[in-house]
Amino acid sequence: MSIRLAIIGYGNLGRGVESAIRQNPDLELVAVLTRRDPDSVTLLTPGIKVYPMEAAESLKDQIDVAILCGGSATDLPVQTPQLAGLFHVVDSFDTHAKINAHFAAVDAVAKAAGKVGIISVGWDPGMFSLNRLYANAILPEGKDYTFWGKGVSQGHSDAIRRVPGVQNGKQYTIPVDAALESVRAGKSPDFTTREKHIRECFVVAAPGADKAAIEQEIKTMPNYFADYDTIVHFISEEDLQRDHSGIPHGGFVIRSGQTGLSGESKHVIEYSLKLDSNPEFTASVLVAYARAAFRLGQTGESGCKTVFDIAPGLLSLQSAAELREHLL
């Protein structure tokens, strides 16, 4: 029998989850819930029903795990605890400063309902977090580095588009090669913000806009760009659509550390991702953890978890013996 999944919120991430489910023969999409008018939503998969959010309670016995695909700012803080009373839930909550509060809210509801909630699943937080944890546990004496990119930052792209005279724009975060190389060489350097990442902007100026003023305003924008070396290219809307419509991302988690009686041996642990589609990859991680949530529920577990609490074997369709034989 398949594990019955629902998608909560049908944007880029929701569509990614829909595609990812199709790659996993033990998983089945049974419903999409949306705050929009259900009739206005067209799925990639024919035959799957779209419900309004208010229908959640009535679907209690038809859904095993709900995968929440809303935003961390306003959607997930409300939806994840709420739905954890009805289904096992998995979300990609990524507001680092509020993770423990979100954890507590989900934990209380999930425990009371006998459900499992796994929060902050994706690649950062998620796979990057796991790699920070493993590397820190193995090399207690050492130093952590996280680099992001090359990839599109939605927040910085939005900031560009708010500049007067800007018609459209996209921002790429790019790790500085020299910084990466010095970390890989085990030199344990300290970096300024500027030394780690470059920000590259592709901007479509409105007709007649002052490009020099736009460039100046972007480059000096506090928090977003002022602390970085920022490159601004002006291009046409047509070129932006053709060359910059993807949502690639990725990055590097590196820990360098030392072992031996007096720290004489140096080691470098590196994990990296190169992703054509940030939302589709995040969705694929969510779907694997939905399997784990269901399995934990089957063993009688309940309450809120993070990737740190989930034994890796629970993510795989293969049995423990198969995993030992093929992947160990």
Add this chain to the structure above:
Amino acid sequence: MSIRLAIIGYGNLGRGVESAIRQNPDLELVAVLTRRDPDSVTLLTPGIKVYPMEAAESLKDQIDVAILCGGSATDLPVQTPQLAGLFHVVDSFDTHAKINAHFAAVDAVAKAAGKVGIISVGWDPGMFSLNRLYANAILPEGKDYTFWGKGVSQGHSDAIRRVPGVQNGKQYTIPVDAALESVRAGKSPDFTTREKHIRECFVVAAPGADKAAIEQEIKTMPNYFADYDTIVHFISEEDLQRDHSGIPHGGFVIRSGQTGLSGESKHVIEYSLKLDSNPEFTASVLVAYARAAFRLGQTGESGCKTVFDIAPGLLSLQSAAELREHLL
């Protein structure tokens, strides 16, 4: 109260464990067990007692976790099941073809004794296995690659030293850069053995030995070298001692895969290690899993486990809330 650890077998790996324990304030080395004459063994840590293997039973109440540092060929198949009747145990068993048999042997004894055994801990099997598992669970449609090196292969170094006329020798396994690059580019190539790794040998010839014959015999040795591009350098014993006495190793686990409704988005997940000391790094992984074995035991778990069965958070000295706050 500290977790009380014992080292079983005091070679390179055992010394690595001894150093690693000192980096972890919650762990305490309380005993070393050896098959040699205990009086002939001098530890790096003053004040720790060395016992003969036969003393294991008498130490039942003084040791929480035994870390086995013997070889996979003959030591661990006997010692790990035996000691799992007395203590929690962790080993680095790495004979891939026999892992399920070893698992069953340890499982039976550990369950009967109410102990936890974690086998095949290290970097391959170990951290590399974990990365294969995570990447496969996230990207079910894709292809796995494992590259080893640059590093010293003990088995191949031994094979060189058995060639007539060879006085000493060391072999490095080196991944082929072009192969790595083509995998990273998401091209999902198929490789022959020769295309993935180079074997580089540093050989000290005995006085008067026929170097051309030695080189020919090494390069054509079945299984070990015949299927590879092999480079042979003749050097002096002095140079070998000076430049090649370390035991570095490392490697790369890469999975490339695709997502999207028709596989239109490509992704590359890469994990790599660059290790000055293979045994010290393996030891550091063993020590982190010793902590996990103890904690699992505290919750009433018993039986054999692998890295696939261990929730990552159990490896860390930090509490779950601290981990969520600092590393998630």
